[in-house]
Amino acid sequence: MSTSQHITAPLEFYFDFLSPFGYFASLRIDALAARHGRVVAWKPILLGITVLKVMGMKPIFDTPLKGAYIRHEAERYLRLHGLKLKRALVTPTMNPLPAARLFAWLSEHLPHHAKPFARAAYDAYWQGNIDICTPETLAPVARTAGIPDAEFARALKDPEAAALLRNAVDGAIAKGVFGSPFFIVDDEPFFGVDKLEHLDAWLAKAPYAVAPHDVTAV
Amino acid sequence: MSTSQHITAPLEFYFDFLSPFGYFASLRIDALAARHGRVVAWKPILLGITVLKVMGMKPIFDTPLKGAYIRHEAERYLRLHGLKLKRALVTPTMNPLPAARLFAWLSEHLPHHAKPFARAAYDAYWQGNIDICTPETLAPVARTAGIPDAEFARALKDPEAAALLRNAVDGAIAKGVFGSPFFIVDDEPFFGVDKLEHLDAWLAKAPYAVAPHDVTAV
Numbered sequence: 357m358s359t360s361q362h363i364t365a366p367l368e369f370y371f372d373f374l375s376p377f378g379y380f381a382s383l384r385i386d387a388l389a390a391r392h393g394r395v396v397a398w399k400p401i402l403l404g405i406t407v408l409k410v411m412g413m414k415p416i417f418d419t420p421l422k423g424a425y426i427r428h429e430a431e432r433y434l435r436l437h438g439l440k441l442k443r444a445l446v447t448p449t450m451n452p453l454p455a456a457r458l459f460a461w462l463s464e465h466l467p468h469h470a471k472p473f474a475r476a477a478y479d480a481y482w483q484g485n486i487d488i489c490t491p492e493t494l495a496p497v498a499r500t501a502g503i504p505d506a507e508f509a510r511a512l513k514d515p516e517a518a519a520l521l522r523n524a525v526d527g528a529i530a531k532g533v534f535g536s537p538f539f540i541v542d543d544e545p546f547f548g549v550d551k552l553e554h555l556d557a558w559l560a561k562a563p564y565a566v567a568p569h570d571v572t573a574v
Numbered sequence: 575m576s577t578s579q580h581i582t583a584p585l586e587f588y589f590d591f592l593s594p595f596g597y598f599a600s601l602r603i604d605a606l607a608a609r610h611g612r613v614v615a616w617k618p619i620l621l622g623i624t625v626l627k628v629m630g631m632k633p634i635f636d637t638p639l640k641g642a643y644i645r646h647e648a649e650r651y652l653r654l655h656g657l658k659l660k661r662a663l664v665t666p667t668m669n670p671l672p673a674a675r676l677f678a679w680l681s682e683h684l685p686h687h688a689k690p691f692a693r694a695a696y697d698a699y700w701q702g703n704i705d706i707c708t709p710e711t712l713a714p715v716a717r718t719a720g721i722p723d724a725e726f727a728r729a730l731k732d733p734e735a736a737a738l739l740r741n742a743v744d745g746a747i748a749k750g751v752f753g754s755p756f757f758i759v760d761d762e763p764f765f766g767v768d769k770l771e772h773l774d775a776w777l778a779k780a781p782y783a784v785a786p787h788d789v790t791a792v
Binding site: 410412413419420422425428432529533534535547550551554 | 650
């Protein structure tokens with residue numbers, strides 16, 4: 357994968373509002389990228405399409421053995437990072453489409469409001485325990501993100517929002533994105549919040565030049 | 575999960591000979607644990623049981639989207655650690671039972687030869703590109719591990735080997751182990767070779783006391 361021609365391209369951060377690890381990554385990715393002079397393009401995906409339909413897997417919290425482990429890992433992450441969630445770590449029942457469509461529409465039409473909206477939506481969902489799937493629940497989120505009420509109403513009515521999200525998800529799949537969080541920088545893919553340290557090392561040095569301190573295998 | 579009563583118990587390392595990431599972990603785990611004054615108990619699992627049967631998933635290299643990503647990630651790991659494999663990163667066709675049974679038998683009857691056998695088997699499989707699934711292919715592996723020919727012959731004939739492996743795999747599943755590599759230390763589980771740094775931090779300090787350098791979410 358060539359990198360030279362994309363060296364100043366944004367780092368891509370793929371996320372689903374329903375993903376706790378996507379939420380965790382959303383709290384760190386911009387600061388991490390900024391330390392390397394990089395900006396982050398946030399991009400919506402739908403785990404209901406990538407994981408359930410394309411990969412043919414169960415929701416992670418319903419997967420035998422792995423579901424319990426991932427819950428434990430998420431709780432460990434929360435303790436390590438001094439975070440608390442107001443929502444249980446179980447398979448979500450909320451429809452993520454309205455929030456994801458709104459985000460896709462904002463990314464196209466009001467790009468400066470897109471990331472603030474995503475942050476506010478993540479906060480409402482994971483910290484406010486609010487199902488952000490109706491105009492009534494999304495309106496305060498949009499207001500928090502500084503989106504004028506008229507633009508919010510326009511976005512909700514615009515059928516282009518669904519097409520924009522579909523294009524975004526198809527584009528992500530075409531790039532091999534399957535989970536949340538997923539990062540691509542200079543064509544290099546990283547999956548999972550645990551990869552933020554690897555991504556940090558990747559951005560800091562030439563590819564593959566960084567060795568962990570405990571390599572004994574070289 | 576309580577830790578105090580197990581503080582000097584061995585760190586458990588679960589692995590499948592067919593797992594490239596298990597192989598990667600096998601090259602680092604003992605040195606990592608030793609730096610913290612801990613010993614490692616190597617324990618066999620069978621991904622054909624945990625992943626395919628219990629979890630109901632496809633082999634990882636055959637999983638859409640994730641298969642290609644994992645191959646890329648393994649190749650990145652190899653470059654980062656200055657390693658090369660003589661075997662392709664595809665879904666394995668070799669039967670892992672003979673090697674895993676032998677390892678389970680050695681763990682019970684010749685414990686000092688078990689880990690040397692596992693290292694030699696991993697080396698033969700991933701570096702020698704040898705299908706270690708017959709008496710003929712396993713014999714040189716056993717010899718490399720210093721196992722007397724008579725004991726090797728005895729192990730091959732002993733029906734207890736299958737029962738020992740079955741017990742080991744059942745015991746792993748009962749502890750929530752599902753993948754390779756998987757680590758348990760003081761009842762705390764860690765899945766994946768990427769978790770070695772987390773495990774290192776866990777062993778170095780009190781639980782949850784270690785914060786990564788780029789935490790902005792606290």
